[in-house]
Amino acid sequence: xxxxxxxxxxxxxxxxxxxxxxxxxxxxxxxxxxxxxxxxxxxxxxxxxxxxxxxxxxxxxxxxxxxxxxxxxxxxxxxxxxxxxxxxxxxxxxxxxxxxxxxxxxxxxxxxxx
Amino acid sequence: xxxxxxxxxxxxxxxxxxxxxxxxxxxxxxxxxxxxxxxxxxxxxxxxxxxxxxxxxxxxxxxxxxxxxxxxxxxxxxxxxxxxxxxxxxxxxxxxxxxxxxxxxxxxxxxxxxx
Numbered sequence: 675x676x677x678x679x680x681x682x683x684x685x686x687x688x689x690x691x692x693x694x695x696x697x698x699x700x701x702x703x704x705x706x707x708x709x710x711x712x713x714x715x716x717x718x719x720x721x722x723x724x725x726x727x728x729x730x731x732x733x734x735x736x737x738x739x740x741x742x743x744x745x746x747x748x749x750x751x752x753x754x755x756x757x758x759x760x761x762x763x764x765x766x767x768x769x770x771x772x773x774x775x776x777x778x779x780x781x782x783x784x785x786x787x788x
Numbered sequence: 789x790x791x792x793x794x795x796x797x798x799x800x801x802x803x804x805x806x807x808x809x810x811x812x813x814x815x816x817x818x819x820x821x822x823x824x825x826x827x828x829x830x831x832x833x834x835x836x837x838x839x840x841x842x843x844x845x846x847x848x849x850x851x852x853x854x855x856x857x858x859x860x861x862x863x864x865x866x867x868x869x870x871x872x873x874x875x876x877x878x879x880x881x882x883x884x885x886x887x888x889x890x891x892x893x894x895x896x897x898x899x900x901x902x903x
C-alpha cells in the first residue's frame with residue numbers, strides 16, 4: 675500500500691519570498707510522484723511529475739521539486755512567489771507495480787501575503 | 789473547446805433527496821473518475837470507469853451510484869443525500885487511467901450542500 679503525507683495544511687509566505695511545500699510518501703516499491711495545483715474555484719491541474727532520471731524536476735510557473743529516495747520526500751519549491759501562486763497544492767503518488775490507484779495527500783494551502 | 793465540464797457548479801439539497809451531478813468530457817478519454825474533496829481528507833476516490841459500461845468502486849463509494857452509458861458522460865447520483873455528503877465533487881478524465889504518462893484532467897467541481 676502507498677500513502678502520502680503533506681505536513682503543512684497552510685503556508686503563508688510574503689510575496690517574492692521563497693517557499694517550500696513538504697511531501698513525504700510511503701511505499702514498499704518504486705513510485706511515481708506528482709504535484710497538482712488547484713487555483714481558487716478551479717479543478718486540479720498537473721504542476722510537475724517525477725518518473726525517473728534526474729531527481730530535480732521542473733514544472734510550470736517556476737516551480738520545481740526534488741525527489742529524495744532516502745528521505746522518501748518530494749518537496750516542492752519556488753525561489754520567489756507571486757500573488758498568482760495563491761492556491762492549494764496536492765502531492766500524489768502511485769507505485770510502478772501492479773494496478774495501483776493514484777493517492778493524493780491532504781493538500782497545502784499556499785497564501786501569498788502582499 | 790475541448791475539456792471537461794461539470795454541472796451544476798453549486799447545489800443545495802435536502803436530506804433524503806436524490807441528486808445527480810453531471811460530468812461531460814470532449815476528449816474521448818477512456819477513463820473517468822469522481823472524487824470528493826473535504827478539509828483534512830484531500831481528494832478521495834468515489835468511483836471510476838475504465839470505459840463505457842465499466843465502472844468500479846473507489847475508496848468511499850457508499851451512498852453513491854454511477855453509470856456510464858456513453859464514453860463522454862459519467863453522472864454521479866446520490867440516491868438519498870445525507871449531511872455527510874456535503875462536499876466539493878470533482879470529475880476527472882484521463883486517456884490511460886492512472887498511467888504515469890497520462891495526467892488527470894479535472895473539471896471545476898460541484899459544491900454540494902445537503903441541509
